[in-house]
Amino acid sequence: MTHHGRTGLQRRQDFARADIVKRLLLATDGTVTPMLEQIVGERLVTNRLIQAKTTADEEAARQLAIPTGSAILVRSTDLAGQDSGRVFARTKALIALDVLPARVRNGLLGTAEPIGRLLRENRVETFRESLPDQVCEDDSSDAARRHYAIYINNSPGFLIEEHFLEACFVHGI
Template sequence: MTHRIRTRPQRRQDFAGADLVKRLLLVTDGTVTPMLEQIVGERLVTDRLTQTKTSADEEEARRLGIPTGSAILVRSTDLAGRDSGRVFAHTKALVALDVLPARVRDGLLETAEPIGRLLRENRVETFRQTLPDQTCEYADADAARRQYVIYLNNSPGFLIEEHFLEACFVPRS
């Protein structure tokens, strides 16, 4: 007797017209910071970090999949080269603070480390789900941008938007 496993077909975005670097940045389901560091040839740091601890309004709660009024952190930053100061990406994250392990929550609130680096350094197991056909805050139609949810213990912890600037795709000298 043959058993067939039914799976829902995933909608895939078509990036066939994009160059290889852009395609890799858009489809990876892991932290992008180490890959981007290799692409641009230098360590990345956060720049122009702004973050606000607040309660999720209805829209934020819906987008993150948490109850309205839950404690969240709204975090915006640029990823820039440590040595050059060149900005390579703009990011925005909605963070469900109650879902995070204390050491990650403290790291977000007390340091400027990129989220992926904090998760990796604290050995937090995650699952990332890229959201297709979503409107990002950075709405340049030709930009390399993606939006995804990071789950911790099967609960949504982060909703992240990343907008990769042209500097990522220009050959370094």
């Protein structure tokens, strides 16, 4: 009997598909939300949002290239399927509020919309820089994570870490 009725060839194809999805998510230099929605087959929404407005300590100020004491937002979210409720990604962000256009800042403080969606809906021109020493596969599972900065007007406005859970790679298999 095969595992869950799947042949060895089907399981190898499943693993190959998971590897391709992982590589695409880690390699993209844009927002992953639309791509991830296509992969998992449903709209993604913020399932859990924890955020706190605070001021930048020396480390945060250095990372975001802003003065110590500047306003920042620390934001942590789970991206989940709107219909299934299944969590596909966990994100943590450090955000320099003064770098953002007012409409994006207000959106972050007043809604649970994913960051990439807010930037796209407000037509904010950005540049994303992967921090390659922070992009890696998670050896403990089939998950993966990446770390990158989003620049607005040549200033880092966001430092983001995304952790893609195993559900991203086995969904629909």
